[in-house]
Amino acid sequence: MSKEERRKKAGAHHSVAERQSRSGGPRVTGLIVDELGKALATVLKLDGPADVLMSRFFRLNHKLGSRDRSIIAEAIFFTLRHLSTIAWQMKPIVPARAPRLTAMVALARIYGRDALDERTVGNDAGPLDNILRSKPENATPFVQSELPYWLYERLNEQFGDEAPALFESMKEGAPLDLRVNLLKAKREEVIAELTEHGVQALPTPMSPDGIRLLTKPGLTSWPIYREGKIDVQDEGSQLIARLVQPKRGEMVCDFCAGAGGKTLALGALMRSTGRLYAFDVNEKRLSGLTPRMRRAGLSNVHPIAIKTERDTRVKRLTGKFDRVLVDAPCSGTGTLRRNPDLRWRMNEEELARINSIQANVLESASRLVKSGGRLVYATCSLLEVENQRVVEAFLSKHPEYEIMDATDVLAKQGVNLPECAKAHAPYFVMAPHQSGTDGFFGAVLVKKEMRQS
Numbered sequence: 001m002s003k004e005e006r007r008k009k010a011g012a013h014h015s016v017a018e019r020q021s022r023s024g025g026p027r028v029t030g031l032i033v034d035e036l037g038k039a040l041a042t043v044l045k046l047d048g049p050a051d052v053l054m055s056r057f058f059r060l061n062h063k064l065g066s067r068d069r070s071i072i073a074e075a076i077f078f079t080l081r082h083l084s085t086i087a088w089q090m091k092p093i094v095p096a097r098a099p100r101l102t103a104m105v106a107l108a109r110i111y112g113r114d115a116l117d118e119r120t121v122g123n124d125a126g127p128l129d130n131i132l133r134s135k136p137e138n139a140t141p142f143v144q145s146e147l148p149y150w151l152y153e154r155l156n157e158q159f160g161d162e163a164p165a166l167f168e169s170m171k172e173g174a175p176l177d178l179r180v181n182l183l184k185a186k187r188e189e190v191i192a193e194l195t196e197h198g199v200q201a202l203p204t205p206m207s208p209d210g211i212r213l214l215t216k217p218g219l220t221s222w223p224i225y226r227e228g229k230i231d232v233q234d235e236g237s238q239l240i241a242r243l244v245q246p247k248r249g250e251m252v253c254d255f256c257a258g259a260g261g262k263t264l265a266l267g268a269l270m271r272s273t274g275r276l277y278a279f280d281v282n283e284k285r286l287s288g289l290t291p292r293m294r295r296a297g298l299s300n301v302h303p304i305a306i307k308t309e310r311d312t313r314v315k316r317l318t319g320k321f322d323r324v325l326v327d328a329p330c331s332g333t334g335t336l337r338r339n340p341d342l343r344w345r346m347n348e349e350e351l352a353r354i355n356s357i358q359a360n361v362l363e364s365a366s367r368l369v370k371s372g373g374r375l376v377y378a379t380c381s382l383l384e385v386e387n388q389r390v391v392e393a394f395l396s397k398h399p400e401y402e403i404m405d406a407t408d409v410l411a412k413q414g415v416n417l418p419e420c421a422k423a424h425a426p427y428f429v430m431a432p433h434q435s436g437t438d439g440f441f442g443a444v445l446v447k448k449e450m451r452q453s
């Protein structure tokens with residue numbers, strides 16, 4: 001039987017990586033299968049973020065070379081992105097209970113069955129070939145979506161005819177986007193530097209300070225990174241900072257700053273002037289901001305760890321800010337390309353819990369805004385319940401706020417959104433199948449000027 005006949009018989013699914021590999025992909029060694037099986041035994045418990053579990057696994061596993069590591073890492077991500085169809089193919093065997101077999105299924109789907117040698121497969125050859133005979137494209141649309149049912153249902157209802165394209169886009173990896181720190185460099189300069197070193201880099205289509213890389217070099221040792229000329233940030237996230245549109249010398253608050261991805265973008269737009277408060281309840285996460293703001297050359301940022309959104313330090317600043325950003329904690333469903341395990345770890349109970357935090361944080365943050373000031377509510381969620389519904393509920397209780405058209409806010413800064421994104425006006429909505437970015441939501445609210453009588 002020829003290679004091609006055998007592959008067809010086995011029904012191996014054609015991923016991008018798989019197609020690439022057939023033109024000279026790696027041979028999968030027994031060591032890779034064994035170690036991937038061990039890694040999956042941990043990761044498929046789904047009791048922690050996959051990237052953290054993976055880093056720990058590699059740290060403790062010295063015998064793996066860099067080539068083996070990258071094959072294993074890719075296969076872990078592939079498994080998490082295709083867990084529904086893998087489980088469907090393997091039925092009644094449960095992937096988490098048979099991690100070595102799952103490892104072989106994933107590797108065969110990525111590189112083709114022939115990449116696995118018979119000694120490695122051993123007695124599993126029969127079951128493996130049986131499993132690969134079930135073709136993922138024959139599974140139900142729900143199984144092919146590679147999502148839990150609650151999320152599949154909600155996204156189907158929201159996106160209608162576009163849902164299949166969205167589901168496909170969420171199975172892909174995401175590109176590596178950079179934001180150029182305009183305090184220290186120009187975009188063309190950075191692109192020239194990257195190109196000179198053999199990295200294919202293009203300007204992002206929407207964000208004026210963004211660069212999209214077609215490969216993923218380890219940039220942290222590069223001078224342009226160490227000197228603070230660039231930071232890693234998805235193009236959609238860069239545009240959230242543009243929705244805030246802070247000006248030089250203003251009082252600005254990033255209420256949910258985390259490790260400061262958007263804080264740094266805001267600080268650069270303010271040209272390191274005025275005061276930029278960065279709040280977060282997670283002190284550890286917030287501590288990541290200090291070295292980043294130093295590297296970026298920002299002297300206007302004030303990180304403050306708060307206990308809750310009603311902290312007295314927050315209350316003392318009532319009515320003091322020109323601009324407030326609420327980058328709310330959310331389901332993260334817009335980032336499934338980067339965090340494929342999240343879809344299996346998130347559930348409706350957790351969504352309801354986060355939903356109530358979102359309303360409370362928006363309520364508290366809104367009190368900081370001065371008359372005539374701007375409040376931006378943002379998430380990296382695709383779910384309307386965390387986005388439009390939160391903003392509508394807020395506006396119904398706060399007639400002193402009105403909504404601005406996010407498309408206009410961006411157009412005034414030279415950012416032209418694609419037509420499909422404009423259709424969501426007045427909201428800013430990014431979805432991976434439409435914009436090639438992670439999924440993001442933004443609403444721009446203005447606190448009406450108080451009339452003097």
Ligand SMILES: C[S@@+](CC[C@H](N)C(=O)[O-])C[C@H]1O[C@@H](n2cnc3c(N)ncnc32)[C@H](O)[C@@H]1O
Pocket residue numbers: 237255256257258259260261262263279280281282285308309327328329330357361380
């Ligand atoms: C989406 S993340 C922020 C990401 C960050 N803005 C960035 O661009 O990298 C949401 C953040 O909200 C924080 N958070 C959760 N509850 C909060 C609260 N009650 N008040 C302030 N921040 C909160 C979380 O700790 C988390 O860092």
